[in-house]
Amino acid sequence: MSLRGKVTTLRDVAIRAGVSTMTVSKVLRGAGTISEETRRRVKQAAEELGYLPNNLAGSLSSRKSRMVAVIIPSISDIVFSEVLSGINSTLRPQGLQTFIGESLFDPATETELIRAMLSFRPAGILLNGGIARSADAAKLLARRNCPAIQLWDCDRRALDFSAGPSHEEAGRLVANHFLERGMRRIAYVGAELDKDLCARRRYLALKSSLAAAGIDLITVTCEERPRQAVTGRYLTEQLLRDHPGIEAVHFLNDAMALGGLSHLHEAGFPVPERISVVGFNGTSLANAVRTRLTTIDVPRAEIGEKAAQALLRMIGGEGVPDAWQARLKLVQGNTTIALGRPQGA
Amino acid sequence: MSLRGKVTTLRDVAIRAGVSTMTVSKVLRGAGTISEETRRRVKQAAEELGYLPNNLAGSLSSRKSRMVAVIIPSISDIVFSEVLSGINSTLRPQGLQTFIGESLFDPATETELIRAMLSFRPAGILLNGGIARSADAAKLLARRNCPAIQLWDCDRRALDFSAGPSHEEAGRLVANHFLERGMRRIAYVGAELDKDLCARRRYLALKSSLAAAGIDLITVTCEERPRQAVTGRYLTEQLLRDHPGIEAVHFLNDAMALGGLSHLHEAGFPVPERISVVGFNGTSLANAVRTRLTTIDVPRAEIGEKAAQALLRMIGGEGVPDAWQARLKLVQGNTTIALGRPQGA
DNA sequence: TAAAGGGATGTTATCGATAACAGCGAAGCT
DNA sequence: AGCTTCGCTGTTATCGATAACATCCCTTTA
Incomplete structure (x- = not known):
C-alpha cells in the first residue's frame, strides 16, 4: 500500500x-x-x-465542494475534447476542478459513474445527453443536491440546464442540403444508433425530412462497430454493393465520413461528381485530408462554456437559466456541389 | 443551488x-x-x-477509497482511450472507479489536478509519463499515501510502477527501418516536443541512431500547434518547400502522418516510391484511409491492464512489481517499401 | 475612566460515516 | 444447571476538517 x-x-x-x-x-x-x-x-x-x-474532511464539514463531475460517453470521441476544454477554461479560474468519467454509452456504467461521482457530493454534475438513462440513474439524479447540466443536446430538458445543438435541426439541414442539389437517392451511414440517441435523432430528422419530399432514405448502420473511420469505410463498401446508384451519403460523424471517402476514392466513385458526402461536427479532421468535407459545424467549445457559465450561476444561487441552443452551421466543403447562393441555416 | x-x-x-x-x-x-x-x-x-x-464521510472514517485517479495529458489524443479502457476493464470488476483529469501537457494544471485528486485520498493514482513534472507536483507525490503508477513510459521510474514502451526503442526501430531501405535524406515532423517528453525521446533516439550512421536528421517541429492531422499537413508543406529532396519522414504520431500524407499526395510526391512515411501508434486511423500507414504498434490496452493489475496488487499489499515494458512492433504498411525479409523488432 | 468596538485567536459541536468493542439472548457442551 | 460459544445488534470514539460562537486584549470615544 x-x-x-x-x-x-x-x-x-x-x-x-x-x-x-x-x-x-x-x-x-x-x-x-x-x-x-x-x-x-x-x-x-x-x-x-x-x-x-483532506478534502474528504473539508467538504464533509463545510458541505461545499470544488469538484465538478463530468460524465461523457467516450473520451476517444474527438467531439468531446473541445466541449471539455470550454468547460475547463470557464471553471478552472473559479477554482473548480473537473473530474471526468467515461461511460462508453453503457447505461449501467453511466449509472455507476453517476453514483460514484455524486457520492463525493460535487459542486455540480455535467452529463452528456443522448444516452439511454437507466431508471436507477434517473432516481440518483432526482435526489442529487447539486446542479445538473446536460451537454450536447438542447432538446431534452431532463436536468436543470442544457447546452447543445438541436439534433433535429442538424438532420433537417442535411436533408435540405441534399434536396437543394436535386439529390433523390440518398443514404445514411452510422453506427451504434441504439446507444447514441443524439445521433439517432439526427438520423430520424433526416429521414422524415426526406420522406416529406417523397424520398425513402437508405440506411446502413451497424450497432456493434465503433463510430470511427474504419467502420465508415466498411459500411460504405457495403452500401455501394447493395445500392450502387446512390447519389448522396450522410455520415454519423466526420470520422466515419473520412473512412467512407477513402473507400469511395478507391472504388472509383468521384466525389462530389457522382456521390455527395456530408459529415457531422466540423472537427479539424475535416480539413486534414485532400478533400474538405462538407459537414455541420457545432460550436463545441462554446457549448462547454455555456454549460459551465450556467453551472457557476447556479452555484452562486443566481437561479436556473434557460436551456441554450447552439447555432449549427452547414459548412460547404468540396464533397458536395457548391451552389451559387450562400449555404447554411 | x-x-x-x-x-x-x-x-x-x-x-x-x-x-x-x-x-x-x-x-x-x-x-x-x-x-x-x-x-x-x-x-x-x-x-x-x-x-x-456519502463517500466523504465513509472514506474519511475508514481511510479507504474506491476511487482511482488517472491524469492524462489530453483526452482527445486517441492513444489514451485504449489505455484507459484497459485500466477500466481491470479495475471496474474490483469495484474501483476511475476519475480522469486532463492536464493538456501543462505542468501547472497537472500539479493542480494531482493536488485535487490526492486531496480525495484515492486508492491509487495513475499518471502519464513524459510530461515535465513541476517541483510542487513531485513534492505532492512524495507525500502521497497511495500507490502511484506511471503510464505510457517505462523508461523513467519516478513512481512505484510504470507500464509503457521504451520510447528510445521506438526511435531506433524507425531509424533501422529507414536505414535498411537505404534512405539517407530523412526528416522528422512533430509538434509540442517541449511538452511531450516521450515523443521527444523517440525523436532524440531516432536522431542519434541516424547520427551513428552518419546521417543528419532534418527536423521540422512547431511548439504551438496541436499534434494533429492539420499540423502534420502544414509542417509537411513546409518540409517539402525547404527540403524537396527528402526521401523519408517519420511523424510524431499517426494523425500527423495522415495529414502529411494528404499533402504529399496533393503535391504529387508518390508514397512510398519517392518518399517513405512512418507514423507512431498503430491506431485504427492508420487503416482507415487509402494508404495503410507504416507505423509502430503500441499495445495500448495491455499497458492499461498491466498498470491496473499492478495497482491491484499494491492495494492488496502484495508488494511492488517491477516496471513493465510494452513490446513494440513496427507494422509494415504501404507507405514504406516492403523488403523481402520480415520486419519488426 | 468606563463602556464600546473591533481585531486576533481559541473552544465546542458537527458533518456522515466506520472501527472496535460491548451487550445480550439462544444454543451447545459437559 | 452452569459455562462457553456464537449470532446478532448497539454504543462509543474517531476520522480531519469547518461553522458558529466565545474570548481576550488593545483601541477608541464620550
Whole structure:
C-alpha cells in the first residue's frame, strides 16, 4: 500500500506553528482575520510539513465542494475534447476542478459513474445527453443536491440546464442540403444508433425530412462497430454493393465520413461528381485530408462554456437559466456541389 | 443551488428500518453478520428513501477509497482511450472507479489536478509519463499515501510502477527501418516536443541512431500547434518547400502522418516510391484511409491492464512489481517499401 | 475612566460515516 | 444447571476538517 507513515493533518501544522487548528484552517483558506505574522508562520509550517488538505474532511464539514463531475460517453470521441476544454477554461479560474468519467454509452456504467461521482457530493454534475438513462440513474439524479447540466443536446430538458445543438435541426439541414442539389437517392451511414440517441435523432430528422419530399432514405448502420473511420469505410463498401446508384451519403460523424471517402476514392466513385458526402461536427479532421468535407459545424467549445457559465450561476444561487441552443452551421466543403447562393441555416 | 431539501443519511435509513445506524452501515457494505430479515428491512428502507452513501464521510472514517485517479495529458489524443479502457476493464470488476483529469501537457494544471485528486485520498493514482513534472507536483507525490503508477513510459521510474514502451526503442526501430531501405535524406515532423517528453525521446533516439550512421536528421517541429492531422499537413508543406529532396519522414504520431500524407499526395510526391512515411501508434486511423500507414504498434490496452493489475496488487499489499515494458512492433504498411525479409523488432 | 468596538485567536459541536468493542439472548457442551 | 460459544445488534470514539460562537486584549470615544 506504500503508506508513507502518518499523513500530516491540520493538527500537525497547528502544533508546529504554535497555534490552534482553527487558525491554520483559516489561514489556508484565506478566511477570517489573521495577523500577517501568524499567517506567515502557519504557511511556513504547512510548507515544511508538505501539508495536503483532506478534502474528504473539508467538504464533509463545510458541505461545499470544488469538484465538478463530468460524465461523457467516450473520451476517444474527438467531439468531446473541445466541449471539455470550454468547460475547463470557464471553471478552472473559479477554482473548480473537473473530474471526468467515461461511460462508453453503457447505461449501467453511466449509472455507476453517476453514483460514484455524486457520492463525493460535487459542486455540480455535467452529463452528456443522448444516452439511454437507466431508471436507477434517473432516481440518483432526482435526489442529487447539486446542479445538473446536460451537454450536447438542447432538446431534452431532463436536468436543470442544457447546452447543445438541436439534433433535429442538424438532420433537417442535411436533408435540405441534399434536396437543394436535386439529390433523390440518398443514404445514411452510422453506427451504434441504439446507444447514441443524439445521433439517432439526427438520423430520424433526416429521414422524415426526406420522406416529406417523397424520398425513402437508405440506411446502413451497424450497432456493434465503433463510430470511427474504419467502420465508415466498411459500411460504405457495403452500401455501394447493395445500392450502387446512390447519389448522396450522410455520415454519423466526420470520422466515419473520412473512412467512407477513402473507400469511395478507391472504388472509383468521384466525389462530389457522382456521390455527395456530408459529415457531422466540423472537427479539424475535416480539413486534414485532400478533400474538405462538407459537414455541420457545432460550436463545441462554446457549448462547454455555456454549460459551465450556467453551472457557476447556479452555484452562486443566481437561479436556473434557460436551456441554450447552439447555432449549427452547414459548412460547404468540396464533397458536395457548391451552389451559387450562400449555404447554411 | 437546487438543494432539494435535506439529503438522506444513514440515520434516516436507520430510523425508518427501526435499527441503529451501525446496522445499516453493515448491511449496505455487506459487512458483519446481520440476519436475513433485518437485511431485507434495511435494504428496503434505503431503497425507499433513495439513500446515496456519502463517500466523504465513509472514506474519511475508514481511510479507504474506491476511487482511482488517472491524469492524462489530453483526452482527445486517441492513444489514451485504449489505455484507459484497459485500466477500466481491470479495475471496474474490483469495484474501483476511475476519475480522469486532463492536464493538456501543462505542468501547472497537472500539479493542480494531482493536488485535487490526492486531496480525495484515492486508492491509487495513475499518471502519464513524459510530461515535465513541476517541483510542487513531485513534492505532492512524495507525500502521497497511495500507490502511484506511471503510464505510457517505462523508461523513467519516478513512481512505484510504470507500464509503457521504451520510447528510445521506438526511435531506433524507425531509424533501422529507414536505414535498411537505404534512405539517407530523412526528416522528422512533430509538434509540442517541449511538452511531450516521450515523443521527444523517440525523436532524440531516432536522431542519434541516424547520427551513428552518419546521417543528419532534418527536423521540422512547431511548439504551438496541436499534434494533429492539420499540423502534420502544414509542417509537411513546409518540409517539402525547404527540403524537396527528402526521401523519408517519420511523424510524431499517426494523425500527423495522415495529414502529411494528404499533402504529399496533393503535391504529387508518390508514397512510398519517392518518399517513405512512418507514423507512431498503430491506431485504427492508420487503416482507415487509402494508404495503410507504416507505423509502430503500441499495445495500448495491455499497458492499461498491466498498470491496473499492478495497482491491484499494491492495494492488496502484495508488494511492488517491477516496471513493465510494452513490446513494440513496427507494422509494415504501404507507405514504406516492403523488403523481402520480415520486419519488426 | 468606563463602556464600546473591533481585531486576533481559541473552544465546542458537527458533518456522515466506520472501527472496535460491548451487550445480550439462544444454543451447545459437559 | 452452569459455562462457553456464537449470532446478532448497539454504543462509543474517531476520522480531519469547518461553522458558529466565545474570548481576550488593545483601541477608541464620550
